[in-house]
Amino acid sequence: MNSPALPLATINLESEVRTYSRRISATFATAEGATIVDTDGNRYIDFLAGCSTLNYGHNDPDMTSALISYISSGGITHGLDLQTPARNEFLRAIHDRLLCPRGLEYRVQFTGPTGTNAVEAAIKLARKVTKRTNVIAFTNAFHGVTSGALAATGNQSHRMAPFVPLPGVTRALFDGYLGPDIDTALLLDRLLSDQSSGYDAPAAILLETVQCEGGLNAASANWLSAMRRVADNHGALLIVDDIQAGCGRTGKFFSFEDAGIVPDIVVLSKSLSGVGLPLSIVLLAPELDQWSPGEHNGTFRGNNLAFVTAVVALDKFWSDDALSNDVLAKSRIITAALDQIAACVPGAVVKGRGMALGIEIGDAGRAGAIASSCFAAGLILETAGPDDSVVKLLPPLTISTEQLEAGLAILARSVETTA
Numbered sequence: 001m002n003s004p005a006l007p008l009a010t011i012n013l014e015s016e017v018r019t020y021s022r023r024i025s026a027t028f029a030t031a032e033g034a035t036i037v038d039t040d041g042n043r044y045i046d047f048l049a050g051c052s053t054l055n056y057g058h059n060d061p062d063m064t065s066a067l068i069s070y071i072s073s074g075g076i077t078h079g080l081d082l083q084t085p086a087r088n089e090f091l092r093a094i095h096d097r098l099l100c101p102r103g104l105e106y107r108v109q110f111t112g113p114t115g116t117n118a119v120e121a122a123i124k125l126a127r128k129v130t131k132r133t134n135v136i137a138f139t140n141a142f143h144g145v146t147s148g149a150l151a152a153t154g155n156q157s158h159r160m161a162p163f164v165p166l167p168g169v170t171r172a173l174f175d176g177y178l179g180p181d182i183d184t185a186l187l188l189d190r191l192l193s194d195q196s197s198g199y200d201a202p203a204a205i206l207l208e209t210v211q212c213e214g215g216l217n218a219a220s221a222n223w224l225s226a227m228r229r230v231a232d233n234h235g236a237l238l239i240v241d242d243i244q245a246g247c248g249r250t251g252k253f254f255s256f257e258d259a260g261i262v263p264d265i266v267v268l269s270k271s272l273s274g275v276g277l278p279l280s281i282v283l284l285a286p287e288l289d290q291w292s293p294g295e296h297n298g299t300f301r302g303n304n305l306a307f308v309t310a311v312v313a314l315d316k317f318w319s320d321d322a323l324s325n326d327v328l329a330k331s332r333i334i335t336a337a338l339d340q341i342a343a344c345v346p347g348a349v350v351k352g353r354g355m356a357l358g359i360e361i362g363d364a365g366r367a368g369a370i371a372s373s374c375f376a377a378g379l380i381l382e383t384a385g386p387d388d389s390v391v392k393l394l395p396p397l398t399i400s401t402e403q404l405e406a407g408l409a410i411l412a413r414s415v416e417t418t419a
């Protein structure tokens with residue numbers, strides 16, 4: 001028997017676990033660059049950019065045409081981790097565009113497609129190589145929501161969800177957690193040096209250079225260099241989770257480059273494929289490649305369609321410094337606009353680095369109201385931080401100056417109207 005067809009909007013099948021679609025109620029149909037269009041034809045400037053998954057904007061024409069020709073020529077869509085020309089080309093592009101120009105020596109591990117799976121792999125490898133359990137992770141960190149990564153995530157609402165212990169991680173204080181005058185790197189070094197501090201010898205120090213989910217807390221270059229030294233002093237590996245802050249979001253491709261440090265392990269995901277197709281990798285120093293075959297496996301280790309678009313992204317945007325310089329120029333425009341807005345909101349603070357920027361409004365209700373008012377006026381953005389009181393801007397890095405300024409003007413008006 002055929003059931004009568006129901007209009008799509010009345011079918012309430014989707015789980016309560018959904019998030020973004022609760023506040024952003026539109027149904028989105030098409031997108032191009034920094035513009036996203038809903039099914040009623042309303043156009044929005046996208047300062048969410050798939051939470052930094054769309055650093056090159058929506059549907060870059062070179063990436064989509066490479067994808068269409070790959071599919072129409074019968075290219076392999078799925079091949080487990082069998083070799084394909086697409087995979088080999090991707091490895092070539094990682095070597096030519098990322099590693100070689102920076103003098104970096106890493107091997108590439110393909111993990112499952114999500115960021116959290118790649119973080120799991122990084123932690124697992126650090127423990128295996130060092131034969132230690134303890135991982136140091138930081139206040140306000142976000143590393144994903146599967147058990148191993150969740151243990152390193154700080155946020156209580158995520159941590160409470162599984163109702164199981166989340167062992168193997170010791171919490172340390174991120175840069176600036178106790179204000180500008182307290183050196184939390186020195187504090188960690190002291191705790192790890194003290195045989196009676198209760199801190200077990202760490203397998204790894206796992207950090208984000210900018211805690212994007214945690215409220216756009218940007219670590220200083222000095223703190224990051226100090227963390228490199230702390231890791232070395234205590235026989236720990238330094239893992240940089242560059243899932244959200246990497247792929248050019250802070251200017252350079254890797255967010256740690258400005259600090260002049262070389263992590264032992266780097267985790268990449270989000271904008272790696274260039275168009276939002278799921279793809280995650282772990283970059284690991286060659287001597288750490290002590291994996292046995294299939295030891296961290298997964299059916300979707302390597303997404304051939306994502307390889308095709310990633311190669312275009314790497315060749316197109318990372319053959320020279322043009323995009324990096326552009327990000328820094330746009331970062332100055334955003335910072336100037338945010339400084340002006342913050343001057344009108346008592347206690348507001350501009351936070352972040354590169355084009356991962358925002359304003360701590362100091363009031364979650366008002367931050368949410370600002371985001372809603374922006375949406376009503378045609379700008380999509382989100383809130384972040386432990387209390388969701390940070391209005392967070394992640395525009396595509398490739399956004400035009402004109403569109404960037406139009407989005408910032410909407411934000412300024414929304415801040416005024418919610419006062």
Ligand code: PLP
Nearest residue numbers: 114115116142143144241243244
């Ligand atoms: N690490 C960081 C820094 C992230 O920002 C995220 C996601 O936002 C993750 C890990 C988890 O990635 P995924 O949501 O793809 O599992």
